[in-house]
Amino acid sequence: MPDPTAGVGIELSDVTKRYPGQEHGAVEDFSLRVEPGELLMFVGPSGCGKTTTMKMINRIIEPTSGSITIDGEDVLSLDPNELRRHIGYVIQQIGLFPHMTIAENIATVPKLLGWSKARVADRVDELLRTVALDPGVFAHRYPKQLSGGQQQRVGVARALAADPPVMLMDEPFGATDPITRLRLQEEFRRLQADIGKTIIFVTHDFDEAVRLGDRIAVLSERSRIEQCDTPANILADPANEYVAGFIGRGAGLMRLALIPIGEVPLEAPDDSSAALGVQDSLRDALDLLVLTGGQRVNVTDESGSVAGSLTHAGISAALGAPRLPTGTAP
Amino acid sequence: MTGLQLANLDDFLARRWEDVVELALQHLAAVAISLALATAIGVLIGLLVWDRPVPRSVSLTAAGIAITIPSLALLALLSPVLGLGWAPTIVSLVFYSLLPIVRNTVVGLREVPGHLVESARGMGMTPAAVLLRIQLPLAWPVIVTGIRVAAQLTVGIAAIAAYVAGPGLGVYIFRGLSSLGSVNALNFALTGTLCVVLLALLIDGAFVLITRYSTPRGLRA
Numbered sequence A: 001m002p003d004p005t006a007g008v009g010i011e012l013s014d015v016t017k018r019y020p021g022q023e024h025g026a027v028e029d030f031s032l033r034v035e036p037g038e039l040l041m042f043v044g045p046s047g048c049g050k051t052t053t054m055k056m057i058n059r060i061i062e063p064t065s066g067s068i069t070i071d072g073e074d075v076l077s078l079d080p081n082e083l084r085r086h087i088g089y090v091i092q093q094i095g096l097f098p099h100m101t102i103a104e105n106i107a108t109v110p111k112l113l114g115w116s117k118a119r120v121a122d123r124v125d126e127l128l129r130t131v132a133l134d135p136g137v138f139a140h141r142y143p144k145q146l147s148g149g150q151q152q153r154v155g156v157a158r159a160l161a162a163d164p165p166v167m168l169m170d171e172p173f174g175a176t177d178p179i180t181r182l183r184l185q186e187e188f189r190r191l192q193a194d195i196g197k198t199i200i201f202v203t204h205d206f207d208e209a210v211r212l213g214d215r216i217a218v219l220s221e222r223s224r225i226e227q228c229d230t231p232a233n234i235l236a237d238p239a240n241e242y243v244a245g246f247i248g249r250g251a252g253l254m255r256l257a258l259i260p261i262g263e264v265p266l267e268a269p270d271d272s273s274a275a276l277g278v279q280d281s282l283r284d285a286l287d288l289l290v291l292t293g294g295q296r297v298n299v300t301d302e303s304g305s306v307a308g309s310l311t312h313a314g315i316s317a318a319l320g321a322p323r324l325p326t327g328t329a330p
Numbered sequence B: 001m002t003g004l005q006l007a008n009l010d011d012f013l014a015r016r017w018e019d020v021v022e023l024a025l026q027h028l029a030a031v032a033i034s035l036a037l038a039t040a041i042g043v044l045i046g047l048l049v050w051d052r053p054v055p056r057s058v059s060l061t062a063a064g065i066a067i068t069i070p071s072l073a074l075l076a077l078l079s080p081v082l083g084l085g086w087a088p089t090i091v092s093l094v095f096y097s098l099l100p101i102v103r104n105t106v107v108g109l110r111e112v113p114g115h116l117v118e119s120a121r122g123m124g125m126t127p128a129a130v131l132l133r134i135q136l137p138l139a140w141p142v143i144v145t146g147i148r149v150a151a152q153l154t155v156g157i158a159a160i161a162a163y164v165a166g167p168g169l170g171v172y173i174f175r176g177l178s179s180l181g182s183v184n185a186l187n188f189a190l191t192g193t194l195c196v197v198l199l200a201l202l203i204d205g206a207f208v209l210i211t212r213y214s215t216p217r218g219l220r221a
């Protein structure tokens, strides 16, 4: 029997949403399968239909036509309240209830599911620790007594509370400064590696999509899927002008950030160079080369002994770029 | 002349303070009962109409017109149906309390941010639970302000109810007015009026406390 709290598959088939009085649908014929345990990112410009597409999965918005299944079950055949208790939901505006303490906010769904008091209390404690907030300090505070970043962590904890197999997250880290955002993303990535939920994550920010997603669906007007693939594949081979435009500049650097040094062939080390570990990324290696002005950077393996070295040419080769044919024109 | 009568006021109060306290308590009871009824009815009306544009403007307009009917006229209209005493008093006080309570319930509920309601629904709360656990608590500070306004309104209007032999301090005011020229006429009117003012201040003070302690802690300033 599959673990009920690990991810389950979601399938959308020909889903359309037409708001009354509008000529075109906000979402038209949207079809996509999300694999169990996958973190799928929706990216696209404002108004392209990301939120609308996502909200049809937990029936906050009812589709005009098409079908949506979770773990093979048609969501339209389920009681919407029962359905929603098993889908973690983080809205764009966080939406903590200001009249309830942090603990009460997190306990919302477990209480709806009729958990015992003791079980709820244990779970609240555990979740606050998971999102790096000290329960002793924060459990009995009110939302307004928290910073924006802390509120966003609580929003994530609240969505995770009843250990739902599916999570819908609409720009969960939207309202934070770049540094906090980066930290929240890093924490979230580690968390997802542990819990393996099926997650649909909406963002404006292509960098965020690359950093977090197993796959990215690049959307245009009316929620049209321009490309849906792994970050590395999209960066290496954008399907069309639209996707290329959306990636913008810096695709090379973004790709380097996705590749651990351990995955590329190394050259012989020399004695003088600064060193990085095999788990660091090629982007870290390039960064170090630029900073030191050196020709190569040494690489150490897990045990700390030097395993080899990398040069500019080695880094470029990892992106599939031809080694510069010194002196000869192509 | 005035000096003479103020000196008499001491004497007057000393002889009738039990009577005065009795009337003040009646006055307070009439206000409290009416507010309780008006809160139940007004919040219910507010809940039914706040999200429906047509019923909402119909009920707010109706309540707005109702409040312009002079209280003496309303009492004169009610008394043939309801007789004299408590019944027409309570009915008229409830009548005047409805406008501020309905209006503030509507405003309070409309001010609850839509994304909080969506967040609650998205977690699988039933519509009734969303109303009771999210919308009403968040709207409560505004609703309680409406009840407070209604309280101020009814303390004054309750004094007029003596016209239909209603309870409360109006009895003294009317006795004074109807016996103008007699020795205690001014004492009766003055005592009645001052006590009404005093009662209004006390009730308002009570509402400061009620507002504070009934507002969820996370919402207090």
Ligand SMILES: Nc1ncnc2c1ncn2[C@@H]1O[C@H](COP(=O)(O)OP(=O)(O)OP(=O)(O)O)[C@@H](O)[C@H]1O
Pocket (backbone or CB within 6 Å): A019, A020, A026, A044, A045, A046, A047, A048, A049, A050, A051, A052, A053, A204
């Ligand atoms: N309740 C509604 N009624 C009518 N039109 C709507 C409604 N909600 C959204 N729309 C329209 O549907 C389209 C898609 O909106 P949606 O909120 O899904 O966009 P989004 O991609 O999430 O944008 P953003 O990145 O700004 O959040 C927009 O053109 C919007 O104007």
Ligand SMILES: [Mg+2]
Pocket (backbone or CB within 6 Å): A050, A051, A052, A092, A170
């Ligand atoms: Mg959106």
